[in-house]
Amino acid sequence: ExxxxxxxxxxxxxRGQQVTLRCSSQSGHNTVSWYQQALGQGPQFIxxxxxxxENGRGNFPPRFSGLQFPNxxxxxxxxxxxxxxxxxxxCASSLQGLETQYFGPxxxxxxx
Amino acid sequence: xxxxxQPPSMDCAEGRAANLPCNHSTISxxxxxxxxxxxxxxxxxYIIHGLKNNETNEMASLIITEDRKSSTxxxxxxxxxxTAVYYCIVRLNNAGNMLTFGGGTRLMVKP
Numbered sequence: 001e002x003x004x005x006x007x008x009x010x011x012x013x014x015r016g017q018q019v020t021l022r023c024s025s026q027s028g029h030n031t032v033s034w035y036q037q038a039l040g041q042g043p044q045f046i047x048x049x050x051x052x053x054e055n056g057r058g059n060f061p062p063r064f065s066g067l068q069f070p071n072x073x074x075x076x077x078x079x080x081x082x083x084x085x086x087x088x089x090x091c092a093s094s095l096q097g098l099e100t101q102y103f104g105p106x107x108x109x110x111x112x
Numbered sequence: 113x114x115x116x117x118q119p120p121s122m123d124c125a126e127g128r129a130a131n132l133p134c135n136h137s138t139i140s141x142x143x144x145x146x147x148x149x150x151x152x153x154x155x156x157x158y159i160i161h162g163l164k165n166n167e168t169n170e171m172a173s174l175i176i177t178e179d180r181k182s183s184t185x186x187x188x189x190x191x192x193x194x195t196a197v198y199y200c201i202v203r204l205n206n207a208g209n210m211l212t213f214g215g216g217t218r219l220m221v222k223p
Contacts, residue, residue, distance in 0.1 A: 033210070042215060048210065090156070103155035
């Protein structure tokens, strides 16, 4: 059984740029959730995707967007990067109906 | 989802049991108690969850009080690798699937 994987592991961008982060869900899982974790804080829910549709969203602006593909992998896109977007971005997969979420190792984004 | 209260930090001697408490006095009847941990700079790791009954798996035991207003995560024989931030989360088990993380308890296992 393959766990949740994320790429890249680290990324440096400058303010105003756009970034795409990728997540492959655990084998058999059809739901992907994204979280942002600022330094020293707990993860904050961004949104969730199920059957390629957004299925719930946290308090994040529209410049945070996502996609889910037929193979259940997912992308998180952030436009017009701000310094405060520097964080660890976590992806978690689950099986709809069995609600335990399993997290990937995260992508650490630094915005300069 | 109900709020949880955890002590910000705890120490435990290696080899001893680590007992991590969590208060969730406003929990509703259909909300589950979940525990995750996060080792430095890694993604959160699922540990265990339960509704009413005590639960045990290969990692830990979860003891939920009869009134469900508090719970305790027990690591029976803590090792140095158990040093992490432990999060207690109370949530409904339905679609939407959001986890609301609080501050957690920073457990330091000492030799």
